[in-house]
Amino acid sequence: MAVINFTGVKVFSTTLARDRENMGENITKWLKENSSLEVVDKIVTQSSDKEFHCLTITLFYRHKT
Numbered sequence: 001m002a003v004i005n006f007t008g009v010k011v012f013s014t015t016l017a018r019d020r021e022n023m024g025e026n027i028t029k030w031l032k033e034n035s036s037l038e039v040v041d042k043i044v045t046q047s048s049d050k051e052f053h054c055l056t057i058t059l060f061y062r063h064k065t
Contacts, residue, residue, distance in 0.1 A: 004060065005040070005062060006040050006041065006060040007063060008037070008060075009061075010059045010061065012026060012027055013055070013056040014055060015053065017053075020053075020055050034061075036064055037062070038061060038062055041059075043058045
């Protein structure tokens with residue numbers, strides 16, 4: 001099993017359809033604002049109940065060397 005070294009985690013999560021539509025733009029903006037970071041892994045999680053659908057994107061990062 002490979003070990004991935006990371007120094008931080010950034011979580012983007014929403015249940016609102018409008019916010020889900022803008023999530024990609026929000027992530028891109030965050031990445032540009034934090035260009036000294038390198039994303040080393042990610043997890044996309046979707047969950048729902050009778051009323052809500054939640055989308056979560058978790059980014060694991062480290063500082064670029």
